[in-house]
Amino acid sequence: MNVFNFNAGPSALPKAVLEKAQSELLNFKGTGMSVMELSHRSKEYEAVHQSAIDLLKELLRIPDNYQVLFLQGGxxxxxxxxxxxxxxxxxxxxxxxxxxxxxxxxxxxxxxxxxxxxxxxxxxxxxxxxxxxxxxxxxxxxxxxxxxxxxxxxxxxxxxxxxxxxxx
CATH class of the missing domain: 3.40.640.10 (Type I PLP-dependent aspartate aminotransferase-like (Major domain))
Incomplete structure (x- = not known):
């Protein structure tokens, strides 16, 4: 049985996304560690970060003269x-x-x-x-x-x- 969270904050993710995260949990992109364990300065994490920025810019049509910031807090x-x-x-x-x-x-x-x-x-x-x-x-x-x-x-x-x- 699948349970879906419709509360504010975390939300339901597509099964394919969860399965991909599961398959990479212990060995993200051949690094031998989880993406959550990677240094925020590593080239592997930087690729994840840049990909997220690129996808947001594409999805939201953010012009190149704008910066995307990921900030802590809700x-x-x-x-x-x-x-x-x-x-x-x-x-x-x-x-x-x-x-x-x-x-x-x-x-x-x-x-x-x-x-x-x-x-x-x-x-x-x-x-x-x-x-x-x-x-x-x-x-x-x-x-x-x-x-x-x-x-x-x-x-x-x-x-x-x-x-x-x-x-x-």
Whole structure:
């Protein structure tokens, strides 16, 4: 019997991928060790790393003048990394509050710089997402933070809504 994990974080992998990993677990590409044991500076690991970058660039159509970074941490780490990178003096981090995750993101940004709440549905216990007419943007916005899928409250922005917001 196969069991599938649909929780946040790790997810189900295709059987062929698991079988390939199993076959290479003790001897990755003739190295005599697992890929997990390879030095991050070895040519064998560097090939894995570069292949992952190349595949991401192809899949997501990332231009050659952009770099792909693999960073530790999950989504919560991004709550501080985004403002650390973009929230410079005179700029505002604008947050649309639609649940726990957007609240956590706002809390981290407040530690770094100036923030604003573009809209919030907290008063209705986050049972909906804001209407476009309720969104408040600022010419000094460094970025607008949107949590697209609020798993705790069961609300989700549709792709068309996010595209529409991007055009505003």
């Amino acid at each position: 989504a919560s780490l991004q709550f501080s990394m985004l403002p650390l990178q973009f929230l410079k003096e005179g700029k505002i981090g604008n947050y649309i509050l639609t649940g726990v995750w957007s609240e956590k993101a706002l809390k981290e940004a407040k530690l770094i710089g100036e923030t604003q709440i573009a809209a919030s549905t907290k008063e209705s216990n986050y049972t909906s997402i804001p209407e476009f007419s309720d969104l408040s943007f600022n010419k000094n916005d460094a970025y607008v933070h949107v949590t697209s899928n609020n798993t705790i409250y069961g609300t989700q922005w549709l792709n068309s809504q996010i595209l529409r917001m991007h055009r505003l």
